[in-house]
Amino acid sequence: MSVVSIKGNDELAFKFREEGIEVFSQIRSFFKFLIVFLKHFRNNSTILHAHLPRAELFVYFAVKILNSKHKFVLSRHNQEVFLPGIDSKCGLFVSGFLSRSITRRANAVIAISHEVERFLKRNSEVYLCTPIYVVHYGIGSELVTKNRTSGRLCKIGTVARLVEQKNLSFLLEALKNINEPELKVEIVGKGKLHDKLIKEIHDLKIEKMVTIVEGVPNIQAFYKTLDLFILPSKYEGFGLVILEAINSNIPILAARIPIMEEILGSDFEGLFKLDSISGLVSLIEDCQDPNFRRILLSRQKLVMKRFTLERMINNTNLIYETTLNNREGCQ
Numbered sequence: 001m002s003v004v005s006i007k008g009n010d011e012l013a014f015k016f017r018e019e020g021i022e023v024f025s026q027i028r029s030f031f032k033f034l035i036v037f038l039k040h041f042r043n044n045s046t047i048l049h050a051h052l053p054r055a056e057l058f059v060y061f062a063v064k065i066l067n068s069k070h071k072f073v074l075s076r077h078n079q080e081v082f083l084p085g086i087d088s089k090c091g092l093f094v095s096g097f098l099s100r101s102i103t104r105r106a107n108a109v110i111a112i113s114h115e116v117e118r119f120l121k122r123n124s125e126v127y128l129c130t131p132i133y134v135v136h137y138g139i140g141s142e143l144v145t146k147n148r149t150s151g152r153l154c155k156i157g158t159v160a161r162l163v164e165q166k167n168l169s170f171l172l173e174a175l176k177n178i179n180e181p182e183l184k185v186e187i188v189g190k191g192k193l194h195d196k197l198i199k200e201i202h203d204l205k206i207e208k209m210v211t212i213v214e215g216v217p218n219i220q221a222f223y224k225t226l227d228l229f230i231l232p233s234k235y236e237g238f239g240l241v242i243l244e245a246i247n248s249n250i251p252i253l254a255a256r257i258p259i260m261e262e263i264l265g266s267d268f269e270g271l272f273k274l275d276s277i278s279g280l281v282s283l284i285e286d287c288q289d290p291n292f293r294r295i296l297l298s299r300q301k302l303v304m305k306r307f308t309l310e311r312m313i314n315n316t317n318l319i320y321e322t323t324l325n326n327r328e329g330c331q
Contacts, residue, residue, distance in 0.1 A: 004036060006054055033058045034065070041070070047320055050074045053082055060102045071323045074103070075110040078237040079119040096124060103127045107323045110135050110316070112238045115259040133319050136263075138312030139243045139304075152288050155184045157226040159219070159241045160233070162191030162212070167232040167255065167275075169200055174232075174280040176204045180288075183209060188222060190214040223248035228287050233257065234274065243307055251296040253283050264303055270296050 002022040005013065013023045024040075027033050041048065048063070048070050050056045056074050063070055078084070082099035086092055103109055104127035111117040111134050120126045160166040168187065175185055187197075187210065194212065201210050216222045223229075229245035231254040242263060245252050254260040256271040264271065269292075272279035286292045 002040065004033065004055075006033060006058060007052070030058055030061065034062055037062045037066070045324070047071045047073055047323065052077070056082075056102050057098075060105055063105065072106045073108045073110065073319065073323060074106050075112065076116055076120060076125075076237075077112050079116055079235050081123065082125060099125045100127045103130045106130055107326065108133060108319055110319060112137060113259050114262055116237050118258075133315075135312060135315045135319070136307055137238050137240050137243060138307050138309040139240075139247050140309045151290065153180070153183055153227045153284075155186065155226055156228045156230060156284070157186045157188065157222065158230050158232075159222075159244075160187070160189045160231070162187075162189050162193040162197060164193070165234055165236075167234045168193070168197055170275055170277065171230060171232045171280075172197065172200050172204055172206065172210065174277045174284070175206055175210060177277065177281045178209075178284055180209075185210045186222075186225075187212045188214075188216055188219075219244070220248070223250060226250050228253065228284070228293075230280075230284075231255065231260070232280070235259070239263070243304070246300045246304055249297060251287060251293040252300065253280065253287070263307070264299070268299055270299075 002024065003013075003016050004024045004027050006027050010023075010025045013025055016023050024036050027036055048059050050059045050072070051074070059072060059074075062068065063072060081092060081095045082102075083091065083095035086095055103125070106127075107130075109120070109126050109130055109132045111120060111132055113136060114134050117132055117134050120132060126132055158168075158171070160168065162168065166189075171187075189212070194214075197212060201207055201212070223245060226245075226248075227250070229241075229250045229252045231239060231242055231245075231252065233239065233255060235257055236259045238259060239254075242252060242254065242260070251270065253270045253272060254264065255274045257274060260271060261268075270283060272283050287296075
């Protein structure tokens with residue numbers, strides 16, 4: 001197995017190398033990617049698995065230019081069009097055309113949730129005869145810590161990019177209505193709304209309660225400090241932080257959006273109506289009761305059985321095997 005990094009700061013490279021995985025770092029241009037492709041991936045039995053638009057474009061044009069017979073698999077992680085942030089009709093047409101062209105050459109598309117799958121089909125993001133498979137994220141058990149089911153809440157947290165999708169202004173409005181002088185809330189994340197959110201915290205006069213930090217040295221250690229985790233997002237492709245919080249034995253509250261119902265179940269007691277401030281406030285107050293937190297934790301333990309690392313790996317390998325054995329492709 002090899003990993004080609006074409007974006008970001010390669011913070012995971014050392015972890016891959018520790019596992020004996022070959023990593024090609026800082027491959028930022030298509031020309032460099034083409035060179036790596038020619039030198040290392042000539043074998044047509046290699047599966048090329050692309051994540052996110054830039055990687056999809058690099059792989060698509062490489063196999064197109066070289067007339068390669070490689071098997072091409074791609075994963076879609078978000079409920080977003082291929083070129084997110086585009087609103088014009090012309091831009092959406094181009095985005096959809098690119099997405100369908102790339103997926104026409106692909107042998108399989110992996111959606112990380114049924115909600116993402118529905119989005120892809122509803123918006124015609126995938127070429128009709130290209131199969132779509134759903135593989136949920138999985139997580140190991142290394143994060144598990146002790147239960148937090150005694151006493152009142154001391155610290156609430158969330159981990160999110162500071163963007164509109166994450167609905168953090170709504171969370172701040174709800175926290176304004178919580179009368180717990182000793183309660184602390186920490187938001188871990190960075191993004192373009194940082195300054196706006198800091199101003200809102202000041203305007204709402206909750207500076208003593210709420211802090212925003214751009215990052216933490218050890219996310220597992222951060223989870224260990226929490227009594228409650230809240231995810232108020234307007235939409236998610238999946239929301240891996242939910243699994244991390246559940247696996248850290250933290251009671252969670254989440255907005256009632258389709259993906260949260262897919263993960264937690266529509267009858268999960270910790271779901272609140274999207275943008276219902278009173279609903280979230282009421283659930284936070286309920287969580288002051290250790291018995292209610294125990295109910296959430298007992299439900300969450302059942303959830304984790306469906307989202308194991310082993311299950312994710314097995315399902316992905318099954319798709320690889322099916323793809324390698326299938327000689328047919330889209331025409």
